[in-house]
Amino acid sequence: MKKDPAVEAEVARQMEVLTRGAAEVIPVEDLEAKVRKSIKTGKQLTVKLGIDPTGSDLTLGHTVVLQKLRQFQNMGHKVQLLIGDFTGMIGDPTDRTEARKQLTREEVLANAATFKEQAFKVLDADPAKIEVMYNSDWLSAMNFADVLELASKMTVARMLERDDFKKRYEGNLPISLHEFMYPLMQGYDSVAMKCDVEIGGTDQKFNVLMGRTLQKEDGQEPQVVITMPLLVGLDGVKKMGKSAGNYIGVTEEPNDQYGKTMSIPDHLIATYFELVTDVTVEELGEIKKGLEAQTLHPRDAKMLLGRTIVTKYHGEAAALEAENYFKTVFQNREIPEDIPEYEVEPGEKWVVALLTELKLAPSNGEARRLIQQGGLKINSEKVEDPQFQLVPADGMIIQAGKRKFAKLKLK
RNA sequence: GGAGAGGUACCAAAGUGGCCAAAUGGAGCGGACUGUAAAUCCGUUGCGUAAGCUUCGAAGGUUCGAAUCCUUCUCUCUCCA
Numbered sequence: 395m396k397k398d399p400a401v402e403a404e405v406a407r408q409m410e411v412l413t414r415g416a417a418e419v420i421p422v423e424d425l426e427a428k429v430r431k432s433i434k435t436g437k438q439l440t441v442k443l444g445i446d447p448t449g450s451d452l453t454l455g456h457t458v459v460l461q462k463l464r465q466f467q468n469m470g471h472k473v474q475l476l477i478g479d480f481t482g483m484i485g486d487p488t489d490r491t492e493a494r495k496q497l498t499r500e501e502v503l504a505n506a507a508t509f510k511e512q513a514f515k516v517l518d519a520d521p522a523k524i525e526v527m528y529n530s531d532w533l534s535a536m537n538f539a540d541v542l543e544l545a546s547k548m549t550v551a552r553m554l555e556r557d558d559f560k561k562r563y564e565g566n567l568p569i570s571l572h573e574f575m576y577p578l579m580q581g582y583d584s585v586a587m588k589c590d591v592e593i594g595g596t597d598q599k600f601n602v603l604m605g606r607t608l609q610k611e612d613g614q615e616p617q618v619v620i621t622m623p624l625l626v627g628l629d630g631v632k633k634m635g636k637s638a639g640n641y642i643g644v645t646e647e648p649n650d651q652y653g654k655t656m657s658i659p660d661h662l663i664a665t666y667f668e669l670v671t672d673v674t675v676e677e678l679g680e681i682k683k684g685l686e687a688q689t690l691h692p693r694d695a696k697m698l699l700g701r702t703i704v705t706k707y708h709g710e711a712a713a714l715e716a717e718n719y720f721k722t723v724f725q726n727r728e729i730p731e732d733i734p735e736y737e738v739e740p741g742e743k744w745v746v747a748l749l750t751e752l753k754l755a756p757s758n759g760e761a762r763r764l765i766q767q768g769g770l771k772i773n774s775e776k777v778e779d780p781q782f783q784l785v786p787a788d789g790m791i792i793q794a795g796k797r798k799f800a801k802l803k804l805k
Numbered sequence: 806g807g808a809g810a811g812g813u814a815c816c817a818a819a820g821u822g823g824c825c826a827a828a829u830g831g832a833g834c835g836g837a838c839u840g841u842a843a844a845u846c847c848g849u850u851g852c853g854u855a856a857g858c859u860u861c862g863a864a865g866g867u868u869c870g871a872a873u874c875c876u877u878c879u880c881u882c883u884c885c886a
Contacts, residue, residue, distance in 0.1 A: 724842070757851090
């Protein structure tokens with residue numbers, strides 16, 4: 395077979411972008427073949443991402459896969475966003491901390507809308523490049539015989555290979571039988587959707603590979619699986635997640651996004667650039683080189699990272715503002731200019747109660763502790779007496795700890 | 806269906822009649838330090854300005870006194886069938 399140099403150049407270009415940052419591409423040759431075919435025929439590849447409509451706020455961790463999808467879109471391919479409304483209505487069993495709440499149809503749709511709203515900060519909303527699908531369309535139509543047929547394709551031993559099942563099994567944590575159906579359902583989605591590619595975090599590898607297995611059984615060309623590394627959270631150890639509290643939220647305030655970015659350990663800087671920003675492969679190389687050669691100060695690299703992230707979600711003006719805020723409050727230890735104002739009744743007040751009222755402390759006990767530990771400043775003066783009676787004045791500045799401020803305003 | 810083990814604070818895990826608002830670790834919060842909201846070190850961590858109040862799966866009971874003993878219920882795990 396003769397190779398067309400123009401086509402091959404395009405294949406190489408796409409492959410570089412599409413495989414960037416990926417943990418695994420299974421198998422790479424198939425992806426290359428699919429890309430080549432797509433270029434020759436002019437037919438877009440369909441790329442699936444399945445999501446649970448839990449309605450939660452997205453973190454930068456979620457955006458890692460979204461970024462990858464965006465790159466596919468940029469190469470002219472089409473994203474199939476699969477809303478797991480069927481699985482969502484049953485309730486996500488992996489999250490045992492919350493009672494399994496059954497989501498209603500309306501809740502699922504509302505949550506899906508929340509997801510889309512956030513996801514489109516990363517994805518291209520061009521209808522030619524994205525399609526939203528719901529798995530209840532085919533899953534709810536299956537009867538028990540269909541389910542048994544599907545279940546016969548898998549064994550318990552293989553299911554227990556899956557990491558989180560294995561851990562829970564070994565850790566004496568309950569596994570409900572129907573949870574075994576989840577990977578099957580997810581795999582079946584790929585059959586129903588006839589996907590070319592499916593993207594998921596490395597934790598999804600098992601499920602996503604199930605799609606390949608079932609597609610083969612069905613006589614389809616199996617999808618290529620691309621797994622993306624799980625983004626390590628702010629603590630530098632655990633994966634970024636809501637429950638670990640080590641996350642940066644997509645919808646968070648610019649100041650928080652920026653500040654949190656500044657708190658990541660140095661060794662994660664390059665990883666963050668690679669996985670959650672749009673810097674080019676070349677720029678990424680520059681940054682890595684700079685950090686290694688110590689010509690680029692990690693602090694400056696982080697500041698650039700923070701600015702890049704905030705710009706992406708809030709725009710450049712907000713990013714600059716957040717940077718200034720950070721410099722003022724944390725680098726120079728000054729009081730920022732924009733402090734949220736709170737209206738207070740005039741007249742003498744017990745400081746502890748005031749802190750609680752302003753939500754600078756969750757309870758009186760915590761507020762008292764904060765004061766005793768020297769964490770309270772009023773108009774830049776330390777107040778260490780928990781019995782202190784304060785006479786509020788307009789413009790009075792209360793600082794609780796290093797980074798919580800409130801400005802008083804008399805009613 | 807049978808036998809056994811277990812459910813402790815945000816999480817993990819000690820405690821097995823009073824000294825337990827409950828060790829310890831993690832997380833959180835405050836302080837010091839720092840380029841940093843990192844690392845490290847120190848302090849602190851139910852609610853209540855106090856008297857006191859509520860906490861150890863749930864409900865009852867024994868006792869002057871229970872996280873600890875008894876009964877029932879409930880959930881989880883392990884082994885056997």
